[in-house]
Every structure is written in C-alpha cells, then in structure tokens.
Amino acid sequence: MNKITLIIVVLSFLFSNGLYAQSFVQTGKASFYANKFENKTTASGEKYQHSLLTAAHKTLPFGTIVKITNISNGKTVTVKINDRGPFVEDRIIDVSKSAAVELDFVNEGITEVRIETVENQETIDSRAEIEEENLSTTDINTENGTGEFDTTLPSQKGAVSEQKSVVAPQVSTAYYQLSAERTIPRGFGVQIASYQESVNLIERVSTVANELKQKVTIQIVNSNGTRIYRLIVGEFDTRAKAEFFKDSIKPNYQGFVVTF
Incomplete structure (x- = not known):
C-alpha cells in the first residue's frame, strides 16, 4: 500500500469546491x-x-x-x-x-x-512564494486507485447550476479508497506538478505513487484567491538525496527540490 501525505486546509473542499475553479x-x-x-x-x-x-x-x-x-x-x-x-x-x-x-x-x-x-489546465508549479493559510498535515493511503470515493459529487450539481457564469465540467465517475492520519513531513521532497483542479490531482496521485514507489505529499495553498494543489514526491533527510532522486526520474518527470 502506498502512503500519500496530504497537507489540507479543509478536506471537504478538496473533493467539492475545487472542481469548479474560477478563471484568474x-x-x-x-x-x-x-x-x-x-x-x-x-x-x-x-x-x-x-x-x-x-x-x-x-x-x-x-x-x-x-x-x-x-x-x-x-x-x-x-x-x-x-x-x-x-x-x-x-x-x-x-x-x-x-x-x-x-x-x-x-x-x-x-x-x-x-x-x-x-481553465482546466494540468500545471507544473515552482518554488515561488505563495501565501499559505491554515495548513494541517494528513497521511493518505491508496490501493491502486480503486475504492469507495465517488468524484461525481451529485450534491454539488444544483449549487453550480444556480451560478449562471460558471459551467461545471463533465466529470466521469471514479472511485478512490482514502484513509488519513495526521503527520508532519520533514526534510526535502521533489515537486513534480501542481493542479488547479482537484479531480486532475486525484487521478494522478495513485499513478505517481505506484510508479515512483515513494511517499507522495499533496500541499494545498492559496494564491490570490486561487487554490493550488502541489504534488511533491519523497521525504529525504538530505538535499543531496532529493537531488539524486530528482535526476533519477528524468525525463519522465521534471521537478525541483523543495524543503518541508
């Protein structure tokens, strides 16, 4: 079972409001x-x-x-x-x-x-300073991207339809088994991507964890009112180890070292 660390503001936001990000x-x-x-x-x-x-x-x-x-x-x-x-x-x-x-x-x-x-672009983020608010840390476990979480969120459809300026994207049903326990990541990791759409994030997490065989950390931050989900791989005790890992996953993954 692959362990995935999630730094969250409000967990329910990750699986609901994040689906309908507004234009910047x-x-x-x-x-x-x-x-x-x-x-x-x-x-x-x-x-x-x-x-x-x-x-x-x-x-x-x-x-x-x-x-x-x-x-x-x-x-x-x-x-x-x-x-x-x-x-x-x-x-x-x-x-x-x-x-x-x-x-x-x-x-x-x-x-x-x-x-x-x-909108709806999968993005790669950098080490730029972005305002972080009310962060907490949680470990999430996944099993091959299957389980009991439905990302269609039918309860959100009515709320979105009332906002005429917002058009909800068509989202296919997908299921994920998630469990969480609070933790604090330490040392260094390699950031390989970030997302403005939580659905894109969820679909990618299990794949990355299975391919790279490392702990995956997801950090949620706010930038000028836009919620961004950063995907960070590994938890290394030295920068040198993180740099070595970053180089080892090229060219499949492009990333850079970050400090927890």
Missing part, C-alpha cells in the same frame, strides 16, 4: 525577455527560447495557459507559464519575444495588458 484575471504592465536570456534555464527547468510562446508570472502554476490582451491595440496571444517573474514592482508578466511581437509592443518595451487563465 489580472491587469497591469507587461515586458518581454531580453536577448541575453535565450537558452537560459527557467524556474520550471525548461530552456527559454524567443521563438516559443511562453511567459513568467509570480504565482500562476507552471503549465498554466494564459490569454494576454494588449489593451492599447486589442491584439492577443496565448502563452504558457514556465518561469517566475517579473520581479519589478509595476509589472505583472514577462513574455517571450515572439509573444511580444504578436502583441506588437517590441518597440515600446512595456505595455498595459489584461491576462486571463484558460
């Missing part, structure tokens, strides 16, 4: 990467390339798909978040040079934009 919308200034960053490693581990439609944001999970609108000319582009930044007070996003060309602000260097997430 933000308005502010955008800039773009200088030429010197070509082929440099981003915070997600990917190489930055001018030709790819990517961007850096302070808190949005890696892999999040974001639509950016240049307010000054109405031009739009869709990018993937794979880096952290910009760490300048008056800016909210850094985009690749090709994205800046699409938005037509290369000559200006900075422009006012509106960014909004495209």
Whole structure:
C-alpha cells in the first residue's frame, strides 16, 4: 500500500469546491525577455527560447495557459507559464519575444495588458512564494486507485447550476479508497506538478505513487484567491538525496527540490 501525505486546509473542499475553479484575471504592465536570456534555464527547468510562446508570472502554476490582451491595440496571444517573474514592482508578466511581437509592443518595451487563465489546465508549479493559510498535515493511503470515493459529487450539481457564469465540467465517475492520519513531513521532497483542479490531482496521485514507489505529499495553498494543489514526491533527510532522486526520474518527470 502506498502512503500519500496530504497537507489540507479543509478536506471537504478538496473533493467539492475545487472542481469548479474560477478563471484568474489580472491587469497591469507587461515586458518581454531580453536577448541575453535565450537558452537560459527557467524556474520550471525548461530552456527559454524567443521563438516559443511562453511567459513568467509570480504565482500562476507552471503549465498554466494564459490569454494576454494588449489593451492599447486589442491584439492577443496565448502563452504558457514556465518561469517566475517579473520581479519589478509595476509589472505583472514577462513574455517571450515572439509573444511580444504578436502583441506588437517590441518597440515600446512595456505595455498595459489584461491576462486571463484558460481553465482546466494540468500545471507544473515552482518554488515561488505563495501565501499559505491554515495548513494541517494528513497521511493518505491508496490501493491502486480503486475504492469507495465517488468524484461525481451529485450534491454539488444544483449549487453550480444556480451560478449562471460558471459551467461545471463533465466529470466521469471514479472511485478512490482514502484513509488519513495526521503527520508532519520533514526534510526535502521533489515537486513534480501542481493542479488547479482537484479531480486532475486525484487521478494522478495513485499513478505517481505506484510508479515512483515513494511517499507522495499533496500541499494545498492559496494564491490570490486561487487554490493550488502541489504534488511533491519523497521525504529525504538530505538535499543531496532529493537531488539524486530528482535526476533519477528524468525525463519522465521534471521537478525541483523543495524543503518541508
């Protein structure tokens, strides 16, 4: 039986409200990467390339798909978040040079934009500082992803239908056997993914635990009102051991070492 550690705010939220995450919308200034960053490693581990439609944001999970609108000319582009930044007070996003060309602000260097997430994206997160509230720690055991938990949550359907601006996704019935006991993880782990949809998380947890044969920690944090589920593998007593494990699971899993 694989042990999975769950850091939770409210366990019931994980299996209900998390199913219907709202879009993230933000308005502010955008800039773009200088030429010197070509082929440099981003915070997600990917190489930055001018030709790819990517961007850096302070808190949005890696892999999040974001639509950016240049307010000054109405031009739009869709990018993937794979880096952290910009760490300048008056800016909210850094985009690749090709994205800046699409938005037509290369000559200006900075422009006012509106960014909004495209929902239901599986995401890879980073070690960015995200506000954590009321965390507790629980161990969860799974047995091959089968059991007695129904993720369809029929009691939620009525509540969602009353909110006309929210469209509930179609969710297939799946069952999971879960048991929990309180614990505190220590040392180091390797974060390999994060999610804004708890259904995606639940479906992935058992697979990861079975494939990697390590304790899996799920940490739930809040970022500007958006709940994010971080998936962390292993509990190592030294950073060196965690780094060795991180390298050993490549290329199937891309991750980075975190401290509990």
